Amino acid sequence: MLQHPKVKGPNIGLLGFSKGGDLCLSMASFLKGITATVVINACVANTVAPLHYKDIIIPVLGSELQKQKNTDLGLLNLVDIWNDPLEEHNQQSLIPLEKAHGPFLFIVGMDDHNWKSELYAHLASKRLQEYGKKKPQIICYPETGHFIDPPYFPLSRASVHSVLGEVVFYGGEPRAHSKAQEDAWQQIQIFFQKYLNGKKSVQHSKI
Template identity: 40%
Template sequence: MFFVLFFSAEMSSQVRLMLLPNARCFFDDPVQVTVTGLRSKQLVTMKARSTDDKGVMFSSSATYRADGSGEIHLDRDPSLSGSYVGVEPMGLLWSMKADTLHKRLHEKNPLIPYVVKFSVHEEEEGSMLAEVINERFVIGDGVSRDQVKKGNIHGVLFTPPGRGPFPAVLDLSSSRSERRACLLANKGFVVLSITLYNDKPANLKEIHLDYLEEAVDFLKQHSKVGSEGIGVLSRSKGSDIALSLAAFVPGIKAVVWINGCNANVALPLSYKKRQILPPLLLNLTKLIPTQSGALNGKYVLDNPLAEENKDTLIPIERAKGHFLFVASEDDINWDSKAYMDDMVERLRRHGKENFESVSYPGAGHLLEPPYGPHCYSCSHITISKPVVWGGEARAHAAAEVHLWKKIQEFFRTHLSCDAAQIKAML
């Protein structure tokens, strides 16, 4: 089944724009875009547009030539010009750009689908020949979303339908975003989404690992959780916190570290009423202005390997769980690849083999679940100014598709539920 709208005009009564297998899908699902009813070899413009919950418009366009039968298939036919060129089945989605500079797709409510309008237009006159509305859902049927305010825990819990048991993941993010956690819950994980900065970052004096240990214990005790240990999904500042959880807190079985640092960044880290790691400091005078007005912050962090900073390095060799290290090679926020390489070397020096690593040439800092618009620059939560995140859109989009599958495989491998538990639940 598919949902299709087409406009009846003098030259377009037979033109149909279709999304297969369905125009209603999950945010992280690909769709097959097909146009039929065109003239043989007709040149047309394909467009996509959407508006986020802050009213920012995102759009893309690409020129295609129909085949001899008057059809276009985006998984077969190349774009000749526009927002991208070549065969890119989902190019109209990942190449969308905001209508104003330094904006990132903003969606606070995962219960509301992300709506994209696809359309096909006459190349010369620009008149619309057909349009279809794509509803891209973040939350699946039966997945529950519950606010959690217990002790020091302030987060959102996503639980799959059914009795379980399910593997459990703690999702750490710097700013409020539930999309990644919710999409992971659709795949059969209990996911608790925690925002590191409930207060303004400038007001924070330190981070307490005890608060996050509470979140870990909450997941361990949940009635639907069956994995022996907890997984942690993280990016950027959240990634060094994830490393510290693995090193100091029992029960962390699997950590996904995405474009983070190998040291404790910016704020002292405390645990059990004492400081366990001093902060690796930042020098904001090293921010470099770019032509677009966004700032390049790649060289703001002090060198964690310098002798005077070695106390800030996180002792990941203490961890009993497994690591998936992920680095983008065009990360402009900081040098994630260098930090990853150092951690790999550190673990090898200690005789550890509890890790795997992957790097993505051409990808930028903000790796997300796939098929959203690529964000090259936007406001940074800690300095309230636009910064460059990096990434070439095509390479970045391909990295997101590959990584999203890898994350799920990694967690399923290391957070598998005990067969005896499953039998007992049944």
């Protein structure tokens, strides 16, 4: 990343959403030079596919598809299918956040119907503090769904799941979700400016 012409350096920040979020948690845990990490609606355990890094393999957090539900419109609701990462036989899938050197910001949509994102953010916070690490920043947005895009992107309440190939419900109420996207955009900039550039304040984007 530092060799990329678009990367200013010397610090690197990561921003990940959903599966990309747990990949960023893994990168921050294993790679050097990660100074700040923002995670939007992600799991605290490894998901979808086993993670391989050198001689380390983090298995997938299992799921039980029979626990999926259907909305009134016939869309899949997956929030309850994921196994509890704290159960003993699932703990190997937990990402070792305590190995990370930089701070975390968790952005949470409280109406996320893909992950139990608020629960996972607080599990991450508890784990970090148990290992003597700094408590992460967690920002929760009521009535906000899974896809917290940059401001003025339309709310995506449902889409075809890239793995299942079926239409999945992601939650969110239009007005609250739109406001959350605006605020989250600013909060992410403030976080990165503070930990990448050492600035306590940031000029708000006009977007």
